[in-house]
Every structure is written in C-alpha cells, then in structure tokens.
Amino acid sequence: MKTITVPCHYDNYAYIVICEKSKKAAIIDPAEYYPLLQILKEQDAQLTAIYCTHHHADHIGGLEEFLGDYAGLNVYGHYSDSNRIVGLNVSLEDGDLLSLGELEGKVIHTPGHTSGSVCYLFEDAVFTGDSVFGGGCGRLFEGSPELMYQSLSHLVAEIPESAEIYFGHEYTMQNLKFALFVEPENNRIARRMSDSAALLESGGFTTPSTLSQELATNPFLRCSEMTIRKNVAEKLFADNSSPQAVFAALRKKKDSF
Ligand code: ZN
Numbered sequence: 495m496k497t498i499t500v501p502c503h504y505d506n507y508a509y510i511v512i513c514e515k516s517k518k519a520a521i522i523d524p525a526e527y528y529p530l531l532q533i534l535k536e537q538d539a540q541l542t543a544i545y546c547t548h549h550h551a552d553h554i555g556g557l558e559e560f561l562g563d564y565a566g567l568n569v570y571g572h573y574s575d576s577n578r579i580v581g582l583n584v585s586l587e588d589g590d591l592l593s594l595g596e597l598e599g600k601v602i603h604t605p606g607h608t609s610g611s612v613c614y615l616f617e618d619a620v621f622t623g624d625s626v627f628g629g630g631c632g633r634l635f636e637g638s639p640e641l642m643y644q645s646l647s648h649l650v651a652e653i654p655e656s657a658e659i660y661f662g663h664e665y666t667m668q669n670l671k672f673a674l675f676v677e678p679e680n681n682r683i684a685r686r687m688s689d690s691a692a693l694l695e696s697g698g699f700t701t702p703s704t705l706s707q708e709l710a711t712n713p714f715l716r717c718s719e720m721t722i723r724k725n726v727a728e729k730l731f732a733d734n735s736s737p738q739a740v741f742a743a744l745r746k747k748k749d750s751f
C-alpha cells in the first residue's frame with residue numbers, strides 16, 4: 495500500500511491510496527481537482543474509487559470533475575449522505591468491508607462533525623476527515639458532544655494503537671496550543687509541538703500521526719485523565735462528572751479558543 499498526502503485549498507489534506515499489486519488507486523476526499531489529478535498522473539496506477547469522509551464542500555470540491563473524466567468510478571460515502579454527495583453510488587454503513595485491489599478496508603461511522611461522517615481503515619492507516627485531527631477533533635455541526643464522544647470511542651476501539659491517522663486539515667499547531675492549555679504538565683504535548691513546528695518549517699506535514707500519539711496528547715481522547723478533569727472544573731468552571739461532560743466542556747471552550 496502506498497499513501498500520498500496531497501495538500502489542497504488552504505489547509506486541507508486529500509490522500510491517494512494505491513494497491514501496488516493491482517495498480518488500483520483511490521482518492522480519499524476529492525477536495526480539489528488539479529492538485530490530485532497532477533499527482534495521479536505521475537503514478538503507475540488506475541483511479542477506480544473515491545472515498546468521501548463527509549459531504550462538506552472543502553472535501554468534495556473536485557468530485558464532479560473526476561466524475562466527468564473517469565467513467566465507472568465508484569464513489570463511496572455514508573448512505574445518509576446520498577443526497578449531499580454528487581455521484582455517490584456505493585452507500586456505506588458502519589462496519590462495511592471494502593477492497594481496493596488486494597487491499598482490505600473497513601468503514602467506521604463517526605457521526606458528530608456531520609451525521610454522515612465516516613473514517614476509512616485500510617491496513618494500518620485510518621483516514622479520519624474532520625472527525626479526528628492532529629491533537630484535536632472536528633467541530634460539532636450535526637451532533638451532540640455525547641454523540642461525538644461515542645464516535646471517537648468507537649473509532650479508538652476499532653483501530654490498533656499503532657494505526658497511522660491521516661486527517662483532513664493542518665490544524666495541529668492550534669490544536670496543540672489548546673491541548674497544552676488544558677494539560678500544561680504533559681511533556682509529550684510540548685515535545686509534539688516542537689516536532690510539529692520543525693516539520694512545518696521544513697515544508698512537511700504533520701499528517702499522519704498515530705493513535706498512540708493521539709492517545710498521549712489529544713485532549714479529546716483523554717477525557718478521563720485526572721489533570722484534564724481537574725482543569726475543566728478549575729479553569730473552565732464546567733461539569734467534569736463524566737468523560738462525556740469533560741468532552742463537552744473541552745469542545746465548547748475550543749470553539750472560541
Ligand atoms: Zn468538514
């Protein structure tokens with residue numbers, strides 16, 4: 495499996511996944527046509543599938559042009575988004591199994607950012623769209639904090655700790671600033687910040703991270719940690735009586751941070 499990160503728009507990431515045995519290629523989030531097309535053309539592989547993590551325009555902006563160029567493309571997305579994603583012809587539900595050539599994948603439904611948000615697991619790589627970011631999670635446009643908390647718990651349970659997390663936007667530095675605010679004692683956050691800053695400065699990306707890195711530094715996956723619970727009460731003056739309440743308080747604060 496080969497994975498290529500393709501920056502699109504201002505801070506979006508789209509990905510190209512290639513099964514090297516069958517030479518079949520897929521796009522995960524056709525955010526923008528030209529940058530993806532250019533990189534696809536350099537590959538010795540045939541585009542057969544487009545996987546959409548959700549319906550937002552910044553993630554599917556290039557979809558119509560790809561549909562016009564490539565006959566017979568399979569366009570995947572959650573069934574509830576069939577009216578919001580143009581050309582969607584393979585409707586998915588949680589737990590559905592996928593194949594790209596000889597690569598096997600799995601659909602993990604993670605409603606919250608949008609109701610039809612899904613993550614795609616191929617081998618040890620998970621593509622999270624706007625559900626999980628480096629050091630953070632997506633805003634809740636179509637779901638309660640309780641629902642998003644449940645979605646993230648479900649995702650974590652479904653993927654190995656070594657899983658690489660390929661997310662949909664370069665928000666890592668802002669997210670880690672917030673992470674450090676709610677957990678100033680966590681040395682791994684400070685270290686991740688300096689590593690990320692160095693990566694970005696050299697023209698690199700902070701995607702992918704790993705689940706183990708997120709579990710150690712992403713406050714939205716650490717709602718049971720004592721320090722975070724304490725700071726939710728002392729700094730945010732919010733309910734910390736359950737991990738769901740902590741998640742809700744963190745998400746609300748992050749919206750205006
Ligand atoms: Zn989005």
Ligand code: FE
Nearest residue numbers: 550552624662
């Ligand atoms: Fe987005």
